[in-house]
Amino acid sequence: MKLLLENWREFVREELEEPITTLRIFDFDETIAHTRSETRVKAPDGSTATLSDQKEFEEYMSQAAAKEGIETFDPVKDLAELGYQIDLSDFAIVKDPDEITIVTDIMRQFPLDSKTYIVTARRGESIGPILDYLEEIGIDENEVRPIATEGSSKGDVIATMIAQKIMSDGKSNVQRIEYYEDSQRNIDDVLQKVCHNDQLEAIKPQGFELLIYKVIQFEMGYKLESITC
């Protein structure tokens, strides 16, 4: 009986005091590490392109999507169906990485009230190499939950995370989101889906904060620019 009562108390305490109130979400490429990954494309008209960074990748894909009349968030699959040969194999590995320490120094702190995620637009097969790389730079991979969105919207993923655990007052347990990202396109998507979302408004706890840290490369290295709703 005593044991039962203790268990019950434990349960009530858990429900009343949710220990995890912060989600820390890190992009991988050009946020945790700079890599030398290229995308090689052959279009149905025979033209070829080598896209050496994310900006070139996004520009090419959005131009090709416009040309083909595709309006999806991630046009890669649709373009492939139209005969574009898009070689993403460099993104299955972590190629010649340089650690971005302004971000990893924050990542390795692991505050007790937080959960830490890597949310990458890469494909699922990259998760193993990414976790291996974390171990290499001295970050415990067991502290990090990896999610590969395979190109789909990070804003949708984060909105879903907020809605995942609802407390007895009908509000989400997530008080605060810290999101580290270099891509303005992804940042705009997250701002739109988290800040301007009627369904989320009803479950956001009082004082809810979204803190975005945009990773910006400049001549001297990297810096973080903060953006909020």
Ligand SMILES: [Mg+2]
């Ligand atoms: Mg990135």
